[in-house]
Amino acid sequence: MKTPERTMDLVERHTLDRAAAFVVELLERPGTDIRVAEGQPELGEDLVVSGHPDSFEILPVSAHAPGTVWAIDGGSCVIADGRSFQVGAHRAARVRFSGDATEVVDRPPLVVRPTSAELVPRLALEALTALFGQEPDRLPDVKRPLDALREWAEWAEVLRTIGEADRGDLVLVDGSLHGGPFVPDGVVRRAHAEAMARGVSLAGVVKASTLFWGRNAPLVTLLKRRGDRELGSAAWTARISTDPVFGRLYVGEIFVARLAPTASHAFRIDVARGLEPAESVLGRLAGLSADPAFVGYPYPLARAHQAARVTGYDVADVRRDFRDALSRRGMSEEDVEVLFQDFHEVLNR
Amino acid sequence: MTDYKGRIFGRNVLEATFRAFHGTDLFLGELLAAEDHQRARRFLFRVIQVTYGSDSSDPSWPERTAGAYMAGDAAGTPYTLHDPEQRLYKVATCQPLGYIDASGEFRKPKSLPSQFARVTAPTAGDFSFLRERMGDLRLGLLRSGEDTIELEVGIRGETLTSHVGVFATTGMGKSNLMKVLAGQILASRGRYACLIFDPHGEYLEGGSGLRRGLAHHPWAGEALRVYATRATGASATALRLSLGELTLGDLQTAYEWSHAQEDAIYRLIRFFGDGWIVRVGEEEDVASLAEQLSVATSTLQVVQRRAQRILDMPCISRDPSQPSLSERMVQELADGYSVLVETSGLSSIEEILVASVITRRLLETYANAYLDDRDRFAALPPALVALEEAQRVLSKAKRSDENVFPRVAREGRKFKVGLCAVSQQPKLIDDELLSQFNTFFVLGLADEKDRNILRRSSKQDISDLGPEIQTLMPGEAIVTNLEAPFALPAQVWLYEDYLKSVKGPSPLPARPEGASKGFAD
Numbered sequence: 001m002k003t004p005e006r007t008m009d010l011v012e013r014h015t016l017d018r019a020a021a022f023v024v025e026l027l028e029r030p031g032t033d034i035r036v037a038e039g040q041p042e043l044g045e046d047l048v049v050s051g052h053p054d055s056f057e058i059l060p061v062s063a064h065a066p067g068t069v070w071a072i073d074g075g076s077c078v079i080a081d082g083r084s085f086q087v088g089a090h091r092a093a094r095v096r097f098s099g100d101a102t103e104v105v106d107r108p109p110l111v112v113r114p115t116s117a118e119l120v121p122r123l124a125l126e127a128l129t130a131l132f133g134q135e136p137d138r139l140p141d142v143k144r145p146l147d148a149l150r151e152w153a154e155w156a157e158v159l160r161t162i163g164e165a166d167r168g169d170l171v172l173v174d175g176s177l178h179g180g181p182f183v184p185d186g187v188v189r190r191a192h193a194e195a196m197a198r199g200v201s202l203a204g205v206v207k208a209s210t211l212f213w214g215r216n217a218p219l220v221t222l223l224k225r226r227g228d229r230e231l232g233s234a235a236w237t238a239r240i241s242t243d244p245v246f247g248r249l250y251v252g253e254i255f256v257a258r259l260a261p262t263a264s265h266a267f268r269i270d271v272a273r274g275l276e277p278a279e280s281v282l283g284r285l286a287g288l289s290a291d292p293a294f295v296g297y298p299y300p301l302a303r304a305h306q307a308a309r310v311t312g313y314d315v316a317d318v319r320r321d322f323r324d325a326l327s328r329r330g331m332s333e334e335d336v337e338v339l340f341q342d343f344h345e346v347l348n349r
Numbered sequence: 350m351t352d353y354k355g356r357i358f359g360r361n362v363l364e365a366t367f368r369a370f371h372g373t374d375l376f377l378g379e380l381l382a383a384e385d386h387q388r389a390r391r392f393l394f395r396v397i398q399v400t401y402g403s404d405s406s407d408p409s410w411p412e413r414t415a416g417a418y419m420a421g422d423a424a425g426t427p428y429t430l431h432d433p434e435q436r437l438y439k440v441a442t443c444q445p446l447g448y449i450d451a452s453g454e455f456r457k458p459k460s461l462p463s464q465f466a467r468v469t470a471p472t473a474g475d476f477s478f479l480r481e482r483m484g485d486l487r488l489g490l491l492r493s494g495e496d497t498i499e500l501e502v503g504i505r506g507e508t509l510t511s512h513v514g515v516f517a518t519t520g521m522g523k524s525n526l527m528k529v530l531a532g533q534i535l536a537s538r539g540r541y542a543c544l545i546f547d548p549h550g551e552y553l554e555g556g557s558g559l560r561r562g563l564a565h566h567p568w569a570g571e572a573l574r575v576y577a578t579r580a581t582g583a584s585a586t587a588l589r590l591s592l593g594e595l596t597l598g599d600l601q602t603a604y605e606w607s608h609a610q611e612d613a614i615y616r617l618i619r620f621f622g623d624g625w626i627v628r629v630g631e632e633e634d635v636a637s638l639a640e641q642l643s644v645a646t647s648t649l650q651v652v653q654r655r656a657q658r659i660l661d662m663p664c665i666s667r668d669p670s671q672p673s674l675s676e677r678m679v680q681e682l683a684d685g686y687s688v689l690v691e692t693s694g695l696s697s698i699e700e701i702l703v704a705s706v707i708t709r710r711l712l713e714t715y716a717n718a719y720l721d722d723r724d725r726f727a728a729l730p731p732a733l734v735a736l737e738e739a740q741r742v743l744s745k746a747k748r749s750d751e752n753v754f755p756r757v758a759r760e761g762r763k764f765k766v767g768l769c770a771v772s773q774q775p776k777l778i779d780d781e782l783l784s785q786f787n788t789f790f791v792l793g794l795a796d797e798k799d800r801n802i803l804r805r806s807s808k809q810d811i812s813d814l815g816p817e818i819q820t821l822m823p824g825e826a827i828v829t830n831l832e833a834p835f836a837l838p839a840q841v842w843l844y845e846d847y848l849k850s851v852k853g854p855s856p857l858p859a860r861p862e863g864a865s866k867g868f869a870d
Binding site: 063097100101102233260261262290291292293295299303311 | 405406410413414415417418420421423424425426428429430431432435436
């Protein structure tokens with residue numbers, strides 16, 4: 001009998017080469033269109049317009065005083081996963097930054113929520129009614145309830161913040177301004193309308209962009225490469241929403257921007273239409289992106305992220321508290337153990 | 350708010366760590382206090398290290414952030430770290446000094462303060478327990494980092510006889526400290542006496558510029574006697590020692606002799622008695638003399654050259670009818686005067702020779718009083734012999750029964766004679782002798798070997814104070830002795846400032862009118 005050939009390699013080398021070839025081809029392969037994945041949330045479809053990464057105008061942007069800026073971000077974790085149900089915890093945090101310093105950090109306690117296929121419609125109805133100000137026409141299909149709870153909490157905080165912000169303030173959202181699978185476009189439009197009414201600027205910064213050239217080539221990466229080549233060490237912006245269809249679908253303009261001269265990342269940035277021109281908002285964002293720990297990323301959003309973040313220690317603490325709560329409710333130690341059992345932990349030992 | 354420094358978070362009974370605000374300025378050697386309300390104790394600490402801290406969980410965050418700063422600088426767009434007070438902090442490592450219990454007693458650090466105890470700047474009251482231990486020879490103020498606390502630091506005059514070491518590299522304030530110490534002895538009204546050998550004239554006159562010396566001390570006229578090898582003014586007496594006073598031990602202390610040379614000297618003494626130095630110094634036919642003594646001519650030539658140098662010294666008198674002044678000096682010391690011997694006209698070896706003669710006479714006089722006349726001995730003031738570059742006479746190579754200085758270090762305490770060794774290189778001092786020194790004044794010392802030898806011999810644990818000693822500024826000192834509960838950080842007074850605070854002897858009251866009436870009539 002032939003013994004299988006033993007190898008010390010961690011991976012099958014030919015699969016590694018094949019994957020690399022795919023990525024290289026993706027970046028080089030000519031495409032004819034620009035795609036916004038799930039860019040038509042109401043239809044659940046991508047938005048596709050014709051375009052080429054080299055056709056967008058890249059313009060230098062000057063940083064200027066950011067004034068008062070609010071930033072909102074959310075964090076969540078799974079406390080217990082019973083497969084048929086989950087218990088999760090989430091929070092939305094916000095900061096207010098003004099005069100070069102963070103004045104306020106709101107880091108509320110985590111909200112613990114059970115979710116299940118049965119509970120989700122009720123949770124969605126409650127949350128979206130609050131976000132719309134009225135009962136929604138229809139409820140989204142929520143496949144990841146914990147993510148949905150977090151995003152709803154974030155947008156509730158965005159609405160509250162717009163209501164509290166002064167005229168001229170800028171409110172920053174972690175993510176796009178075109179809604180998504182959990183946050184209907186109507187919620188974004190309501191936030192935009194209130195921001196317009198109060199003279200507040202609204203912008204969203206997207207860390208994981210769904211903008212593509214052709215089928216899958218990441219547009220932000222391609223533009224960053226072009227910006228580096230053409231402008232070198234400079235902060236710049238490129239307006240992506242040049243096609244009139246964007247104006248009809250979205251509350252604002254979509255940009256790709258490198259917000260600091262030596263930033264290693266560029267981001268998709270959505271700027272809502274308002275009293276303040278988008279160029280001015282982008283200048284304020286550049287003014288916020290010169291912190292050496294987060295070069296090229298608006299500092300208040302980094303602070304909001306840290307405030308919202310649920311650390312491993314937090315998760316352990318909340319799990320312990322939840323086990324105590326289960327015990328207080330009469331659940332036996334053995335049952336608690338079974339509930340928290342995860343065979344992956346055994347496999348990963 | 351400025352007094353509030355941070356909160357303790359670690360670490361153990363022997364080492365405390367606390368988190369300080371980003372903007373809090375912390376210094377090595379800074380003294381701090383922490384309140385333990387639960388047990389009504391107030392802990393005292395000394396900062397021995399300060400490091401950076403940040404709230405980032407990524408250990409390479411500081412390096413990456415520095416890199417981002419540099420990239421911004423290179424691109425001409427400097428970056429600014431926002432909210433540094435919320436993101437950055439300092440971590441100070443402290444040596445626990447002890448704690449003050451509910452009854453106000455100071456106790457050695459054997460317990461932990463409560464975790465997260467609030468750390469504050471100490472008050473003068475926190476160290477009031479030290480006041481009674483600071484003795485009568487005050488030299489400066491308690492120092493906390495770069496500030497001072499209104500508490501005078503000093504030593505008990507009685508401890509002078511258990512020897513004092515003053516160690517520092519050049520320019521760190523040895524001479525200033527010595528002048529303040531000698532000044533306090535002058536002002537002690539005869540309770541203590543001091544024999545100072547002054548090789549550069551700086552103790553007497555103060556050295557260059559506006560510096561002041563012991564000659565300017567308000568008590569100089571009353572309590573200081575000056576002997577000099579060169580003309581230094583009417584107030585100094587010309588130094589004169591008798592050739593007959595020189596012993597073999599003095600010569601062994603001052604010079605390096607080979608065994609052959611020592612053997613030659615023994616033969617000279619046997620042949621010529623006390624007059625051997627004159628005999629060999631003036632011998633014209635060295636070869637014949639060498640043959641007569643059965644020693645090598647070259648060996649005898651070395652002895653002769655040295656003998657001739659001694660005979661040429663202006664302060665050495667061959668005339669036995671001329672009394673030596675060493676006896677007078679010792680008598681003055683016994684009477685509570687301080688004696689300064691200005692040796693700037695002498696070479697280093699000649700200075701040691703002179704110091705050896707006078708010190709030996711002092712030790713013998715005090716020892717004889719101790720053995721023969723206890724009442725007289727009881728009346729003698731403790732005397733301190735101060736010698737610069739003391740490693741010249743206290744090194745292992747100089748370990749000899751005939752060398753008077755190691756003898757003073759070992760036996761002087763019993764006879765009320767102390768040694769003040771001033772040195773830039775304590776590492777060259779015999780560590781067995783160094784362990785006899787109960788008081789150390791450690792000023793800035795750059796050499797680690799110097800610090801290590803002091804660490805081993807100090808009467809308090811100064812093993813954690815290496816970085817502090819290394820960074821001491823001129824005039825800043827660490828004082829260790831048996832009296833203090835821990836190594837005391839001190840700021841020595843500038844001698845010129847100290848002089849302003851010294852009250853001289855009260856002038857005689859004016860003669861009452863008509864007091865002499867009747868005497869002249």
